[in-house]
Amino acid sequence: MIHDLRGPQGRPQRAAFIVAGLLAALGGLALWQGFALPDKGGYAGMGSGGLPKFVGAGLLALAAGHVWTGLRAQGPLPPRIQPAPVLWIVAGLLAQLLLLKPLGFTIASGLLFALTAAGLGRSLRITLPVGLALAFAIYAVFDQLLQLHLPAGWIETLVFGG
Amino acid sequence: MTTFDFLIQGLGMAMDPMILLYALIGVTLGTAVGVLPGIGPALTVALLLPVTYGLDPAGSLIMFAGIYYGGMYGGSTTSILLNTPGESASIVTALEGNKMARAGRGGPALATAAIGSFVAGLIATLALAFLAPHIVKLALIFGPREYFALMMLAFVTVSAAFGDSAMKGLTSLFVGLFLALVGIDQLTGQARLSFGVPELLDGVEVTTLAVALFAIGEALFVASHGTMAADKIEAVKGSVWMTRADWARSWKPWLRGTAIGFPIGAMPAGGAEIGTLLSYAAEKRLAKNPEEFGHGAIEGVAGPEAANNASAAGTLVPLLTLGLPTSATAAILLAGFQQFGLQPGPLLFVTSPQLVWGLIASLLIANVMLLVLNLPLIRLWVKLLTIPKPWLYAGILLFATLGTIGMNPSPVELAMLLTFGIMGFAMRVHGYPIAPVVVGLILGPMAEQQLRRALSIAQGDWTTLVSTPIAAGILLAAALALVVPMILRLRGRGEVLSRLAADED
Numbered sequence: 190m191i192h193d194l195r196g197p198q199g200r201p202q203r204a205a206f207i208v209a210g211l212l213a214a215l216g217g218l219a220l221w222q223g224f225a226l227p228d229k230g231g232y233a234g235m236g237s238g239g240l241p242k243f244v245g246a247g248l249l250a251l252a253a254g255h256v257w258t259g260l261r262a263q264g265p266l267p268p269r270i271q272p273a274p275v276l277w278i279v280a281g282l283l284a285q286l287l288l289l290k291p292l293g294f295t296i297a298s299g300l301l302f303a304l305t306a307a308g309l310g311r312s313l314r315i316t317l318p319v320g321l322a323l324a325f326a327i328y329a330v331f332d333q334l335l336q337l338h339l340p341a342g343w344i345e346t347l348v349f350g351g
Numbered sequence: 352m353t354t355f356d357f358l359i360q361g362l363g364m365a366m367d368p369m370i371l372l373y374a375l376i377g378v379t380l381g382t383a384v385g386v387l388p389g390i391g392p393a394l395t396v397a398l399l400l401p402v403t404y405g406l407d408p409a410g411s412l413i414m415f416a417g418i419y420y421g422g423m424y425g426g427s428t429t430s431i432l433l434n435t436p437g438e439s440a441s442i443v444t445a446l447e448g449n450k451m452a453r454a455g456r457g458g459p460a461l462a463t464a465a466i467g468s469f470v471a472g473l474i475a476t477l478a479l480a481f482l483a484p485h486i487v488k489l490a491l492i493f494g495p496r497e498y499f500a501l502m503m504l505a506f507v508t509v510s511a512a513f514g515d516s517a518m519k520g521l522t523s524l525f526v527g528l529f530l531a532l533v534g535i536d537q538l539t540g541q542a543r544l545s546f547g548v549p550e551l552l553d554g555v556e557v558t559t560l561a562v563a564l565f566a567i568g569e570a571l572f573v574a575s576h577g578t579m580a581a582d583k584i585e586a587v588k589g590s591v592w593m594t595r596a597d598w599a600r601s602w603k604p605w606l607r608g609t610a611i612g613f614p615i616g617a618m619p620a621g622g623a624e625i626g627t628l629l630s631y632a633a634e635k636r637l638a639k640n641p642e643e644f645g646h647g648a649i650e651g652v653a654g655p656e657a658a659n660n661a662s663a664a665g666t667l668v669p670l671l672t673l674g675l676p677t678s679a680t681a682a683i684l685l686a687g688f689q690q691f692g693l694q695p696g697p698l699l700f701v702t703s704p705q706l707v708w709g710l711i712a713s714l715l716i717a718n719v720m721l722l723v724l725n726l727p728l729i730r731l732w733v734k735l736l737t738i739p740k741p742w743l744y745a746g747i748l749l750f751a752t753l754g755t756i757g758m759n760p761s762p763v764e765l766a767m768l769l770t771f772g773i774m775g776f777a778m779r780v781h782g783y784p785i786a787p788v789v790v791g792l793i794l795g796p797m798a799e800q801q802l803r804r805a806l807s808i809a810q811g812d813w814t815t816l817v818s819t820p821i822a823a824g825i826l827l828a829a830a831l832a833l834v835v836p837m838i839l840r841l842r843g844r845g846e847v848l849s850r851l852a853a854d855e856d
Contacts, residue, residue, distance in 0.1 A: 204781055212522065215529050222532070222544050233803045234811030237536040240799045241543060244528045251525060254518045270780060274574035278748070282567070282772065285752060286765040294756065301752060302745045308574055309741035320745065327753060337402060337757040 205259030209252040216248030277308025293342015294332075299324035354481050361708030365716050370410055374713050377414035378720045381421020385441075386429050386732045389573060390747055392422030393680040393789070394565035397558045398750055400683075400690055401758035408691035409706050413713040415687050416667070419680055420472060420714060423660045424721045427464035428732055431457060431652070432585045441659065443627045447644065447651030452585035454647050459593045463601045463649055464656040465725040466593075470602075471609040471657035472718040475664035478613055479671075480711050483700070486672040490697040495805035496816050498673070500825035502798040505669075505677055507832045508618075510787035517837050519783045526774075527791020530555045537796060538803055550763035557686040557793050559755055561679070563768045564785050566751035568775020570744045575780070584736050601653040604634050608657030615658075616665020616677075626665075630658035664714070671695050671707060674797075679786040682793045 223241035281304030288297040302320030307313045328345060331337040341349075364370065384395045396415045403411040426441035431448035444464060451460040493501075510520035533544045534554025545551035593601065611633060612626035634654040635644050644651055669675040674696035676682040688695050693703065700707050725732070755768050778785060802816075809815030817823040 208522070208781070212525075215526070218544065219529055219532060226541055226543065231807065232810050233806035235803055235806055237539045237541040237543060239803070240528075240795075241532055244525060244532060247521075247525045248529065251518065251522050255522075258518070270575035272575070275571050275776070278567075278571055278574055279769070279773065281748070282752075282765075282769045286762055286769060289756065289760060289765065290762065298749055298752065298756075302749045305570065305574075305748050306741040306745035309744060311741045316741070316745070320749075323746075324749065327749065331402075331753065331757065335402065336405065338760070339753075339756060340760045 202259040205255045209255035209259065212248045212252035212255065216245045216252060218245070219248060220245030274308040274310075278305050281305050281308070289340055291342070293345050294328050294339040295321060295325045295344045296342055297324075297340075298327070354484055357704065357708045358480055358712055360705070361710075361712030362715070364409075364705055364709035365413075365712040369407070370413060370709065370713060371716070373407075373410035373414040374417045374717050375720055377417020378421040378424075378717050378724060380414075381418035381423075382425035382721065382724055382732060383421075383735060384418070385422035385425020385427075386735050387425075387738075387743065388429055388433070389569050389744070390566065391426075391680070392419045393561060393678075393683050394751075395422070396680065396683045396687060397561040397565070398754045400558050400687055401754045403687075404690065408693065409709055411691070412684075412687060412706070413710055413717075415684055416710060416714055417717045417720075419663055419684065420660070420717050421721055421724075422680075423472075423663045424465065424468050424725050425732065426659075427468070427652075427656050428461060428725075428729065429736065431460045431464065432733060433736060441627075441656075442624065443631045443655040444652055444659075446631070447648050449585070450645070450647035451649065451652065456647060456649075457585055459597050459649065460647075460652050461729055462593045462726060463597060463653045465722060465729075467601065467605040467608065467653045467657040468660040468725075469718055469722040470605045471612065471661040472664060472721070473715065474606075474609050475613045475616075475661040476711065476714045476718065479664050479668055479714075480708075482617070482668060483672050483707075483711075486668065487697040487700045490673055493673075493697075493821070494819075495801040495808065496819065496822045497825065498675075499798060499801040499805055499816065500822045500829070501669075501673060501675055502794050502801065504825050504829040504832065505675055505790065505794060506787075506798070507829045509677065509790045510784070511833050511836065516782075517833070517840070519781075520787055523778065523783050523785070523787035524791045527788035528795045530560065530788070531792045531795030531799075537800060548763065550759075550761055555767065555792060556758070556764075557683065557789065558758065559764060559767055560771055560792055561683055561789055562751045562754060563771030564775035564778075564788060565679075566747055567768065567772025568779055568785070570748055571772065571776035572779040573740065573744060575776070584733065597649055600649050604630070604650045604654035605657040607633060607637075608654040609661040611654075612658030612661030613665040616662030617668040618665075618677075624659075626658040626662040627655035630654040667714075671699065671710075672697060674699075676790060676793060679789045682786075682789050685793060 219241045223238040223245055226236065226238040226241070228236050228238055281301040284304065285297040285301040288300065299317070299321035302323060303313060303316040306316040306320070325344070328339055332339045332341075332345075333349060365374070380395060381392060384390045384392060395418050399415070399418075403414075427444045427448065430441040430445035431452050434445050434449040448460045448464065451457060506524060510524035511517040531554075533551055535542050535545075535552055542552055608626075608630040611630045615626040615629070631651055631654060634648075634650040635641055638644065638648065638650055640648075666678050666681045669677055670681045670684060672695075674685065674694060676685045685695060693699060693706070752765070752768065755764055758764075775785060778788075805815055806813070817826060
């Protein structure tokens with residue numbers, strides 16, 4: 190959903206139409222699910238499909254509402270946002286998501302920390318070592334002391350053993 | 352046994368050294384997150400849920416409640432010294448408090464906020480204790496239709512009654528309800544919207560959603576403003592003690608704030624913000640020198656601060672007696688109870704009286720701890736405000752993902768975290784409220800269950816929903832709460848409502 194927020198050049202209504210599209214998609218999905226489920230209403234006369242149908246209808250109505258607002262007079266200008274720091278953080282979260290299993294908690298979470306702090310204006314050369322050290326310390330405390338199971342990679346195995 | 356006996360018994364339990372330690376950790380953490388801008392009590396409790404799986408249920412719940420109370424205290428510090436409310440219930444405090452700090456009266460402003468919070472917290476917690484048994488008695492005659500009606504009321508007040516647009520609030524609510532559909536239907540066991548992905552059969556975790564919306568969404572939102580110059584922190588000049596005149600001007604606003612905040616928190620009427628705004632308006636009208644408002648009137652700090660703590664205690668009334676969360680924090684607290692296999696509601700008072708009364712008694716003690724933590728140690732908390740933003744938010748994200756990874760280290764869970772995080776960011780940018788999503792996710796399945804149960808009992812007859820005066824009355828109130836604000840907005844009176852916007856805490 191990032192692309193619709195990119196900057197002030199977009200017309201104010203565009204956001205409303207994109208939200209309307211997303212709501213309509215969700216609503217359609219819920220409606221489809223509502224009708225796809227075999228009806229086991231029993232005594233209530235309303236089974237598992239009832240709420241999905243209601244939510245789907247509601248979402249479609251809200252989508253229509255957004256289209257209506259989008260067509261009406263200009264709304265407030267979309268707020269100015271800077272995409273670069275946002276993308277740094279999203280990159281950090283993606284890196285953590287992808288690297289957690291293969292490389293373990295320390296590297297994956299250290300990267301998240303490093304990229305976030307870098308996105309907010311610190312140099313990677315400082316944030317990377319700080320992030321790795323902090324993530325390692327957290328692993329040591331939470332996994333070793335508090336018994337919270339965090340995925341281990343080669344660093345963790347090397348230090349604490351398999 | 353009377354309420355008084357129960358309270359004494361609860362105090363006995365609360366005095367246990369381990370429980371005292373849990374309460375102390377809770378109020379300390381709560382104050383810290385209240386002081387830090389960007390993270391609030393809802394997020395903190397959500398982060399701690401996975402860590403407390405193995406701990407003592409009573410202790411953990413007392414810690415969570417301590418965080419809630421502490422957040423209300425700590426938020427005022429940020430408002431007064433930084434002019435940036437640490438959490439949403441302290442927005443009004445910033446109006447007068449920051450002016451006082453700039454005029455060199457930051458000490459008395461912090462003092463009246465802390466003592467006012469203490470007075471309000473004490474009175475409101477006692478009110479909770481004495482009111483709860485009566486509501487429990489009433490709740491025992493409630494059937495599924497009354498619960499369903501109450502939940503409808505909670506949905507409407509959280510999403511549509513306040514804020515600048517009913518449509519935006521309802522959009523948030525329906526997104527939450529949509530997310531609530533994912534997973535196995537509790538009544539028939541049919542899978543909904545899971546698309547054959549096994550991780551989705553369990554549904555969307557409340558903690559994952561809350562962490563993503565509050566922590567990641569907020570971090571992205573702050574980052575999107577770029578690297579601005581640091582905010583100016585007003586130094587605490589002079590003594591934190593109040594003069595005789597300050598006391599004389601503060602005590603009535605404290606009591607009035609409590610009287611306004613508690614019922615508003617106790618009714619399913621959104622978060623603590625509304626009470627603070629009403630209290631501010633009341634103080635402004637009743638003040639002997641209203642011209643001082645806007646330039647640092649101490650009444651404008653004392654009243655709203657008392658009101659927000661009283662609402663926090665008030666919110667616990669429907670949560671404990673009916674199992675009904677009326678704010679995002681209460682929704683997360685409910686998830687905390689459920690994590691330990693406890694279902695708040697009238698039966699909890701019967702099945703685990705020690706726990707309920709221990710919790711209430713602990714809140715009284717937590718209040719005393721908070722007064723001590725906040726007044727003499729205020730300069731320590733101010734230091735927290737000097738943490739540079741890059742480190743602060745990097746740390747928040749590290750801990751936010753730690754909770755999710757510790758609970759379930761699957762890429763699907765982390766992908767949900769990322770998706771909802773971006774959703775939370777987009778919602779903030781475009782002014783959609785966050786709390787209704789969380790409340791929709793947690794209350795949605797409960798409301799569905801009650802509705803289908805009510806319909807089962809009546810063999811599919813929908814008129815059963817309005818067949819008792821209580822259920823019909825509550826549904827009527829819900830309908831009014833939906834329609835009246837819409838009419839007000841259409842007639843150009845929406846300004847007041849948008850100022851009453853219920854935000855994340």
